[in-house]
Amino acid sequence: MNSNELKSVAESLIETTDIAGKKSIELYEKGLKKIIKPDNSPVTNGDLEVNKIITDKIKELTPNIPIISEETVDLQKKNILNTFWLVDPIDGTKEYIKGEDEYTINAALVVNYIPTIGLVGAPKKNRLFYTYGKGNSFLIEKGKTLKLDCKKKTEKGKVFAVSASDKPSSMILDIHNKFKVASYTPMHSSYKFCVIATGEFDFYVAKERAYEWDYAAGHAVAENAGAIITTLENNPFKYGKDDYKNLSLMIKRSEKLDD
Numbered sequence: 001m002n003s004n005e006l007k008s009v010a011e012s013l014i015e016t017t018d019i020a021g022k023k024s025i026e027l028y029e030k031g032l033k034k035i036i037k038p039d040n041s042p043v044t045n046g047d048l049e050v051n052k053i054i055t056d057k058i059k060e061l062t063p064n065i066p067i068i069s070e071e072t073v074d075l076q077k078k079n080i081l082n083t084f085w086l087v088d089p090i091d092g093t094k095e096y097i098k099g100e101d102e103y104t105i106n107a108a109l110v111v112n113y114i115p116t117i118g119l120v121g122a123p124k125k126n127r128l129f130y131t132y133g134k135g136n137s138f139l140i141e142k143g144k145t146l147k148l149d150c151k152k153k154t155e156k157g158k159v160f161a162v163s164a165s166d167k168p169s170s171m172i173l174d175i176h177n178k179f180k181v182a183s184y185t186p187m188h189s190s191y192k193f194c195v196i197a198t199g200e201f202d203f204y205v206a207k208e209r210a211y212e213w214d215y216a217a218g219h220a221v222a223e224n225a226g227a228i229i230t231t232l233e234n235n236p237f238k239y240g241k242d243d244y245k246n247l248s249l250m251i252k253r254s255e256k257l258d259d
Contacts, residue, residue, distance in 0.1 A: 001111065003133055009061050010117045010132035013107060014140070016057040017130075020050045020105050021123025024090060032097060042093050047071055051089035054107050058085055065109070068244070070213045078242040083111050086239070088213040092189030101125050104189045108216035113238040118220025120194050129194045129221045137197055137225035148225035150253045153199040158182040159257045161203040162192040175205050175232075175250075179257060193218025196253050197225035204251040205232065212244045228252040 001009075027046040034044050051071045058067055068079070069087040085107065090096050092103035101124035109117035120129040129148075131137040137148040154160050161176055161184040168176070168184065176184060181203060187195075193215070195201045216239060223229050229237050232248040241247075 006109075006117055006132040007136070009109070010119065010130050012061055013054075013057060013117075013119050014128065014130060016053060017105055017107070017119045017121040017128060018123075020053040020089070021121045021128070023053060024050050024096070024103075024105065025123055028096065028099065034097065042097060043071065044090075044093065044097060046096060047090045047093060050105055051087065054087055054089060054105070058087070058107065062109075068213065070211065073213075073244070075243070079240060079244060080242070082113050082240050083109075084240075085109055086115075086213040086216040088190070088217070091214055092191075095188055102187060102189050102191055104191050104194075104218075106190055106213065106217035108213075108220050110212075110216060110239045113240045115216040115220035115223070115239060118217035118224070120190055120217045120221055122191055122194070125191075127194075129197065129218075131221045131224040134224050135226075137221050139194075139198060148197045148221070149199075150197060150222075150226040151199045152202065152253065152259065154202070157258050159202045160185070161205070162187045162195065162201050163204070164188065164192070164206050164209065169207070171207065172205055176203075179203055190214065190218035193222040193227075193251065196227050196251055197222040199253060202253040202257040204249070206246075206249045207232075208246060208248050210246050212239050212241065212246060215246055215249070222251055226254065228255065 032044040067085040088106040096103040105121035108115045118131045128140040161181045163184040166186045
């Protein structure tokens with residue numbers, strides 16, 4: 001798939017992601033139906049309906065590319081793919097159920113193990129992020145489309161981090177200290193990737209956690225905006241692992257975080 005085709009597919013998913021976001025809000029307002037999955041995580045009719053909206057459109061656009069979704073994946077079956085879609089219809093389901101505004105809608109096209117297309121909708125924040133390759137990450141907000149470049153928007157001379165936990169482990173705090181983090185803000189969805197792409201935050205670090213569909217779309221948005229993404233061991237963070245489990249992760253807005 002060439003760059004023009006990637007651009008066309010990504011842009012063709014913008015309206016679909018927006019529709020899915022509006023549907024998630026509508027279903028929440030009507031009262032969600034919840035069940036607990038075998039791994040003790042919650043799933044709602046919102047997750048399932050958003051999943052259908054997103055995957056139906058992807059099948060229409062790229063019928064020959066497999067789709068791996070959190071809501072339909074068979075974790076007993078090893079992944080042998082190098083090019084495939086990763087869909088997390090609602091990342092931050094617990095926050096979604098609580099009525100909070102941080103949850104996101106996610107779709108990413110992984111090409112040769114690298115997330116290339118990414119769409120992240122944050123419907124209650126009225127923000128939609130998308131990307132289709134290096135140097136082409138965008139935010140749609142208030143009817144305007146802004147190109148993202150990770151340029152710092154916070155106070156210079158200080159480093160501001162996002163955290164997957166309200167109370168980071170001592171290991172994470174030690175890394176924060178190493179990089180002279182002034183403060184951290186908890187975020188429980190892929191939104192944390194996107195606010196590094198916008199320059200609203202500088203840094204994110206995590207131990208091995210979650211699955212590839214939790215990260216891929218946000219990863220694409222941030223990296224294609226210019227962020228530096230590796231494992232904690234400074235290795236490339238790639239996708240297509242046979243069990244879909246994430247490695248450790250470090251995202252830096254740029255090499256120099258405080259400037």
